[in-house]
Amino acid sequence: MINPYQEPQLLDILRVECTHPSPQTHQPENWLISDQRWKWIGNPTVKQLNNLLTNEVKKSKENQLLFGNELDRIAWTHLQENSVSSSLCFIKPQEIEWHVWTVNEKRKYRVSFQLGEIAYNLSITDPEWLDILNQMPDGSYSSDHIIEDL
Structure with a gap:
């Protein structure tokens, strides 16, 4: 169990109970989490991180446009008219x-x-x-x- 008064740290592996998908126009990967206590599983190994990052970076090499454009922001109307598959990505x-x-x-x-x-x-x-x-x-x-x- 994670200490209820301690925030999870970057790269911690946690088990979090999700109740159902809760996609938003700008964040389609969102899920609603339950009020159950999160369970700390551990920290990733270097091999686990390397596998995760390598696979995700390969995806980003296929399309150098972040979220479909090269600007520093995306207009809300554009998001409403053009769905995005995620609001986050790994790049190199x-x-x-x-x-x-x-x-x-x-x-x-x-x-x-x-x-x-x-x-x-x-x-x-x-x-x-x-x-x-x-x-x-x-x-x-x-x-x-x-x-x-x-």
Whole structure:
């Protein structure tokens, strides 16, 4: 059992009881979870992670367009008219650069990268990465630089 007061950690393997699918237009893979306590199963092995990531990255190589376009957002009307199969995907980007700057005392965070022939510049919303980047002064950073500071 997972400690009821402890949040699951990144890459933890958990058994979570789901009651039924609850797809949304923008997140078709959603399921409604029950109020049962989650069960911690363990941590994945390197081999398990490698198998998972290798298979998922192969899928993304078939189509370099993230969610059907190369923009940093998708219009709600477009999603309503064009279904998506998922709201998440694994990719293996190149030339990753993290950008941090301040506008009117508000921090902004973006990541730019190359996926095949397509250049992306996306907003960062992951809380773990936001915590890491919030410790950095304004500027642009390579992934190597960010990892060194972890």
